[in-house]
Amino acid sequence: MADFQLEKLIKPQSIAVVGASERPDAIGTRVIRNLRSFGYGGRIYPVNPRYAEVEGLKCVPSLSALPERVDAAFLTVPAAQGPDLVNEAAAAGIRAVFMNANGFADGGDEGTALQSRIESTAEANGIAICGPNNLGLINVHDRIAAWTPRYMMEPKQGPLALISQSGSVAIVLADDERNIGFSYIITAGNEAVVSVADYLRHCVQDDRVGVILLYLETIRKVDAFAAAAREALERGKPIVALKLGRSESGRALVQAHTGSLAGEDRLYDEFFRKLGIIRVRDLDEMIETALLLSSNPKPIKARGIVTVTLSGGEAALIADTASELGVDLMPLSAETVKRLRPAFPPHATIRNPVDSWGLGFNAERFAMIVAALTADPEIGTIAFSVDAPGAGGADVPYACTMAEVCVSAAASADQRLVFFNNSSGTGPNGEVRSILQEANVPYLSGMRTALAAIGYAQREAPRPAVVEEQARPAQWIERVATGSDTTRFRMLAEAGLPMAECASVASSADAVRIGQRLGYPLVLKGSAPHLAHKSDLGLVRIGLKTPAEVEAAYRDIAAALARLGGDRAAAVIYLQKMAQPGIELILGIRNEPGFGSFIVVGVGGLFVELINKAALRLGPVDVVEARNMLLETPAGKLLGGVRGHAPYDIAAAADAIVALSRLGAATLGKLASIEINPLIVHESGATGVDVLIE
Numbered sequence: 001m002a003d004f005q006l007e008k009l010i011k012p013q014s015i016a017v018v019g020a021s022e023r024p025d026a027i028g029t030r031v032i033r034n035l036r037s038f039g040y041g042g043r044i045y046p047v048n049p050r051y052a053e054v055e056g057l058k059c060v061p062s063l064s065a066l067p068e069r070v071d072a073a074f075l076t077v078p079a080a081q082g083p084d085l086v087n088e089a090a091a092a093g094i095r096a097v098f099m100n101a102n103g104f105a106d107g108g109d110e111g112t113a114l115q116s117r118i119e120s121t122a123e124a125n126g127i128a129i130c131g132p133n134n135l136g137l138i139n140v141h142d143r144i145a146a147w148t149p150r151y152m153m154e155p156k157q158g159p160l161a162l163i164s165q166s167g168s169v170a171i172v173l174a175d176d177e178r179n180i181g182f183s184y185i186i187t188a189g190n191e192a193v194v195s196v197a198d199y200l201r202h203c204v205q206d207d208r209v210g211v212i213l214l215y216l217e218t219i220r221k222v223d224a225f226a227a228a229a230r231e232a233l234e235r236g237k238p239i240v241a242l243k244l245g246r247s248e249s250g251r252a253l254v255q256a257h258t259g260s261l262a263g264e265d266r267l268y269d270e271f272f273r274k275l276g277i278i279r280v281r282d283l284d285e286m287i288e289t290a291l292l293l294s295s296n297p298k299p300i301k302a303r304g305i306v307t308v309t310l311s312g313g314e315a316a317l318i319a320d321t322a323s324e325l326g327v328d329l330m331p332l333s334a335e336t337v338k339r340l341r342p343a344f345p346p347h348a349t350i351r352n353p354v355d356s357w358g359l360g361f362n363a364e365r366f367a368m369i370v371a372a373l374t375a376d377p378e379i380g381t382i383a384f385s386v387d388a389p390g391a392g393g394a395d396v397p398y399a400c401t402m403a404e405v406c407v408s409a410a411a412s413a414d415q416r417l418v419f420f421n422n423s424s425g426t427g428p429n430g431e432v433r434s435i436l437q438e439a440n441v442p443y444l445s446g447m448r449t450a451l452a453a454i455g456y457a458q459r460e461a462p463r464p465a466v467v468e469e470q471a472r473p474a475q476w477i478e479r480v481a482t483g484s485d486t487t488r489f490r491m492l493a494e495a496g497l498p499m500a501e502c503a504s505v506a507s508s509a510d511a512v513r514i515g516q517r518l519g520y521p522l523v524l525k526g527s528a529p530h531l532a533h534k535s536d537l538g539l540v541r542i543g544l545k546t547p548a549e550v551e552a553a554y555r556d557i558a559a560a561l562a563r564l565g566g567d568r569a570a571a572v573i574y575l576q577k578m579a580q581p582g583i584e585l586i587l588g589i590r591n592e593p594g595f596g597s598f599i600v601v602g603v604g605g606l607f608v609e610l611i612n613k614a615a616l617r618l619g620p621v622d623v624v625e626a627r628n629m630l631l632e633t634p635a636g637k638l639l640g641g642v643r644g645h646a647p648y649d650i651a652a653a654a655d656a657i658v659a660l661s662r663l664g665a666a667t668l669g670k671l672a673s674i675e676i677n678p679l680i681v682h683e684s685g686a687t688g689v690d691v692l693i694e
Contacts, residue, residue, distance in 0.1 A: 005128040006202055008096035009194065010184075011142050012071035013042045016063060016094070018085060019076035020046035020054045027100060027148050028076035029055060031136070034152050038138070038145035045070060063088045072096035074136065074146055079103035082132065083117040090125040097122075099132035100148050105190045106133050115192050122193045134189025135167040138174070140182045141208050156181040159210030159294045161203040163188060163196055169215045172283065177427075178291050178445075183209045197224035200239075204232045211294045213286060214241040214277075222594030229275040233461070238293045239277045240456075242286050243268055266616050271595050274618045278456045284424075288444045289453040295442035296416050302380035303458055304330035306373055307353040307451075309385035310361065310395060314422055314447075315353035318385060321448055327455035329353065330378065339372035353385070361398055367405045374413040383418040383454055385447065390426035403435040410439035416457070419443040420450035467620040470495070470662040477670045480693060484572045485527045488691050496659035497676070498652065499688040504574045508554040512547045514575055521545050521578040523689070526557040528571040531564060534690070542578060550575075579687040583638045583648050584678035586614070587657060587688075589664035591672055597664035601629045601657055603638065604678035619661030626657035639681060652686040653679070 015035065020028030032044055032055045046054035049061035060066055063073060063085065073089050075082060079101045089097055104115035115132065122129050130137060136146040140155050155174055158181010164170040167187045174185050183206065186199050196219065203209045212232065219225050232239050245265055272279045280286045307322075307329060309315045322329050329352045332340070337350050343365040344350055356369050373382050384406065388399035399419075406417050419436055421428055424446040433443050444450035472495075480491050486502040493499040503518065505511040515522050526539035534540050538560045541553035554573065561571045586604030591597045599621060602614030615629035630636045630653060641647040656679055664674060672694040679688045 005095050005126055006194065006198060008071040009098075009128040009130055010137070010139055010202060011144060012096060012146070014045070014068065014070040014072070015040075015042060015146065016045040016047050016060075016066055016070045016073045017076065018047040018063065018073060020048055020051075020059070022051060022054060025150065026076070028074070030148055030150055031074050031076060031146060032057065034145040034147045034149075037152070038147075038154065039143040040145065041143065043068075043070070047073075063092045063094065066092060069093040072098065072146070074098040074100075076100055076148070079107065079111060079114055079132065083114055083121065086118045086121045086127065086129075090121055090127060095126060096128045096130075098130045098136050098146055099189075099192070100134055100136060101131075102133040104132045104192065115190060119192050127193065129193035131187075131189035132192060134187040135170060136187060138182070138185040140184065155185060158182055159208070160213060160290055161206075161209045161211070162186065162213045162215070163199045163203070164213075164215035165189070165191075165196065165217045166215055169283070173213070173215075173287070178287055180287075180291055180294055191220050195221045195224065197221040197228055200225065201228040201231070204228055204235060204237055210237060211290055212237060212239045213290055214239060214243075215286075216241060216243045217245070226271075226275060226594075229277055233276040236299070238457075239275075240286055240289050240293070241272060241277050241279050242281075242283065243272070243279060267590070267592060267595060267598055270598060270616050270618050274462050274596075276462050278459070280452070280456065284446065284449045285452050285456075288446070288449045289456050292418060292442045292444060292453045292457050295440050300380040300416050300458070301414055302378050303460060304376075304379045305381045305383065305454060305458055306330060306332070306379050307383045307385055308356050308369065308373070309353055310355070310357055310387070310398060312355045312357075314385060314387075315355045317422075318353045318447065318451070322451050322455075325448070325452050325455055327451050327458075333376060333378065336372055336376045336379075339375060340369060343368045343372075361401075363401050363405060366402060367409075370405055370409050374409055374415055377414070379415055381416045381418060381454055381458055382413075383420060383450070385420060385422055386432070387422055388429035388432045389421065389423075390429055392429070396429055396431060399429065399432045400435060403432050403441070406441055407435060407439040410441055417441050418450070418454060420447065421445050422447045424449070463625075465620060465622040465625055467622050467658065467662060467665075470620075470666045472663070472666045474670070477667055480667075481671055482529075484570075484574075485525070485691065486572065486574050488693060489688075492663070492674075492676075492688065492691060495663045497656055497663075497688055498679075498686045499676075499691070500576045500579055502574050502576050504572050505554070506573075508551040511550050511554045511573070511575060515544070515547070515550050518575060518577045522550060523576045523578050524550065524553045524557060524573065525576070526561045526571065526573045528561065528564070537564060544578075576689065579680045579689050580682050582680040582682040582686070583635065584680055585635055585653060586675065586677040587660050587679050588676070589619075589660060589667075589671075589674040591664060591668045591670075593669050597661070597668045599629075599657060599661040599664060601626075601635065602633050603635045617661070620665045621658060621661045623654050623658055626654035626661075629657060630654065646683055648681045649684050649686060650681070652684075653681045656686055656688070 017028045017031050046059040051059045053059050073094050104111045135148045138145045160182045161184040163186045165188050170187045188196050307318050332352050340350050386399040387394040388396045428443045436443050486504045489499045489502045503514045522544040524541045544550050584604045586602050588600040597619045599619040600614050615632050639648045639650045675692040676688040
């Protein structure tokens with residue numbers, strides 16, 4: 001959308017509300033009431049031929065009868081009337097339209113046809129449409145509440161922008177129980193014209209916005225979304241996303257293994273990671289992460305996390321919870337332990353989490369602990385665990401003292417200082433919070449949620465991989481896509497992958513002759529375009545050591561191909577020299593237009609389904625990232641050598657991953673998937689012995 005069109009939607013100077021009536025509960029009447037109660041300074045025109053006035057405002061019979069060309073029209077009418085009213089708005093020169101009705105693309109074929117009509121009109125006339133099937137939006141700083149809910153709490157001004165595909169979630173978050181403050185609350189609905197990506201770009205470019213929250217069911221304009229997210233990363237504006245769909249939707253792909261290892265939700269995880277987007281698991285994590293990020297915008301110089309508590313038992317619980325969440329609590333350095341020692345009994349073991357009770361709590365000793373920790377440049381976040389319920393009692397006096405010490409330290413500390421209650425209970429304590437607010441120290445609720453938020457905030461920014469582009473002409477890609485296995489092996493080898501040498505054979509005698517040249521032992525395979533998994537179909541014979549064995553294997557495979565039917569002319573039987581033993585990996589590419597080319601790596605061969613654990617990245621990747629992928633799966637341990645075996649050639653495996661990731665990026669939009677299973681990694685070198693391409 002052009003900027004001026006989106007501006008008319010986000011910040012209209014005049015609004016016509018179609019469907020407003022004398023019924024106080026009518027949606028259009030609610031919109032007028034919300035606009036006025038929020039202090040909207042623009043002109044409002046109720047539109048309804050049945051009334052002379054609504055809510056004390058003069059009513060006009062139609063959009064064409066408006067006394068001026070308004071910036072926006074809010075249509076609060078049934079879906080069936082939508083297309084005609086959008087046409088009327090276009091004729092009246094209105095370039096922004098809100099549509100709250102459902103029954104469009106969310107309402108089956110008939111609704112989809114209605115939405116298609118409004119999209120066509122909008123595209124032809126440059127109209128920005130919010131919705132349909134949504135609640136509208138609130139522009140807090142500019143006092144605009146184009147908002148349908150009956151009950152609207154007035155949002156406090158602040159740094160958050162919320163873009164939600166769910167209206168009910170937007171209502172919940174708009175209550176802002178943590179008192180963070182909003183710039184925008186936007187419900188996207190069906191995104192007939194204006195998408196989450198368009199709203200995201202606007203919020204990224206608005207200096208009043210510091211942190212952006214996204215509640216997503218899907219992403220419709222992936223390229224535009226990614227561009228806006230990259231701009232947010234460049235501007236230092238965190239994006240926190242709650243994306244539905246962690247359960248597998250299942251995608252029908254020929255390559256069943258890569259498809260299952262790289263499920264839909266894992267693709268989103270990696271897509272968000274590459275864009276620097278923080279993905280949270282629930283609304284509590286979203287709220288606490290938003291509070292943490294908005295409270296302390298200064299960049300953190302180090303990644304180490306240290307927690308401080310008043311209880312040894314809670315210190316152990318923090319350690320367990322952090323481990324479950326994958327939040328690394330850094331070991332304390334010898335120098336930091338030395339600085340901490342005077343605050344503890346001689347026999348005490350000082351570790352992270354730090355039990356600050358020590359010799360008994362007092363402000364002086366606690367200040368020594370804070371000073372010792374803030375002097376360590378490797379520590380990026382210091383989180384203070386307290387039992388200070390909102391209802392009072394427990395450790396509130398101690399927590400107040402801790403807060404006062406931390407407020408004094410915050411001005412000179414390079415670290416992010418954070419407080420959190422160990423339980424959610426009655427919420428953070430008001431007295432403690434008022435002290436911490438002096439230095440803008442965030443105060444989070446609940447140990448698990450707080451540790452998750454701290455872990456998200458401390459993640460490193462995505463590391464850009466420097467990988468040479470590998471362009472491939474269309475003809476080359478077409479040959480890979482449609483060629484026989486032997487052609488594919490040869491062409492993948494040209495692309496830098498260590499593929500086994502293959503030779504097609506036309507008869508048993510031919511197989512014996514070529515087998516003599518390749519050298520025993522041999523593998524004989526049969527393949528055809530419609531046959532995906534050869535070994536399951538009896539089309540593979542391994543360990544052939546004599547001409548007689550080769551002849552018998554050829555006869556068996558030829559008979560199996562005949563039984564399986566299909567295009568016999570497209571079938572091929574071929575020989576490979578049997579690869580040396582080693583660690584078997586699966587390497588796969590899954591290309592998703594808009595998102596990118598994903599590379600999948602895991603333990604392959606017969607164990608791929610049994611272990612079912614793989615690393616996933618958005619490619620192309622470099623050697624460093626390829627090694628990291630191997631090390632985060634069981635494959636990394638296997639390659640390091642097990643049960644007396646020397647280490648295997650992890651460098652060759654990493655090089656193969658890099659080469660396949662480059663090929664995947666070069667074939668994005670042209671090939672759906674490439675799978676090498678297995679790639680056998682030897683003590684020296686590696687060999688790809690089977691390939692599947694879609």
